[in-house]
Amino acid sequence: MITAEYVEKYVALWEARHDSWVSQYLASLLGTDKKTMSEIRPILKKKTLTDWRVALAFFIDRTTYQSRKDIINLRTATYLFKKIISLPEEFSVEENEKLLQEIKKEKATGRVTHIRERADIERLEAVLKYLQFSKEKNFTKIILSIPSEKELWKFLDQFPFVSKNKTAPFYMKFISWAHDINIEPIAIDRHVINSLASNGLSNKSSSKAIMEIANQLNMPAVKVETALYEDSWRKSNNDFFKCR
Numbered sequence: 197m198i199t200a201e202y203v204e205k206y207v208a209l210w211e212a213r214h215d216s217w218v219s220q221y222l223a224s225l226l227g228t229d230k231k232t233m234s235e236i237r238p239i240l241k242k243k244t245l246t247d248w249r250v251a252l253a254f255f256i257d258r259t260t261y262q263s264r265k266d267i268i269n270l271r272t273a274t275y276l277f278k279k280i281i282s283l284p285e286e287f288s289v290e291e292n293e294k295l296l297q298e299i300k301k302e303k304a305t306g307r308v309t310h311i312r313e314r315a316d317i318e319r320l321e322a323v324l325k326y327l328q329f330s331k332e333k334n335f336t337k338i339i340l341s342i343p344s345e346k347e348l349w350k351f352l353d354q355f356p357f358v359s360k361n362k363t364a365p366f367y368m369k370f371i372s373w374a375h376d377i378n379i380e381p382i383a384i385d386r387h388v389i390n391s392l393a394s395n396g397l398s399n400k401s402s403s404k405a406i407m408e409i410a411n412q413l414n415m416p417a418v419k420v421e422t423a424l425y426e427d428s429w430r431k432s433n434n435d436f437f438k439c440r
Contacts, residue, residue, distance in 0.1 A: 387428035
């Protein structure tokens, strides 16, 4: 049976599993000495609302995870995060163009081999171009201002290599976690499906099942989805924990 205690337990375990990412990478990128996901949550929330560079960098960071090994994605995401937050506090088209040219040069000369010219550089270039013509320069504020989920996914879908089936929901999982927003899951991972099945809830659509549980428990759907994912992930990765 999926209870509030179950959800809180596995969300906490999901956070703990990301603590090393926070301590080794995210904390320094956000300029804090906090070492855990739970500690960094209010800082991430504030930074993504008050600094357009962090808002953009976090979007690029989370949507970098596609079609490669995580260690390569991590290197690429961290590289891009550092580049973006090095931009001036005030949005500058000229400085943004300089940054893009610098990244392209490092790719062309082989100085940075893990950057993908299309999937990484093209995505960043497209978002910067969008922000150039947008009155609001903070990407997180733009996301949070979109009035419906249908419009949200359509908005994210306009950017190259931001997939509605993977990277857009992955980004929104972290934004929902940081900003306490409730959205209906649209890309259901196999681990979530496994957990639903083990709880006798495989006779209906996964998204509907998650929303029903969330409503019954009065919890955001993203928390329920995360808990279901983490439960199955841990059962499938016993060897990971045995080796630690």
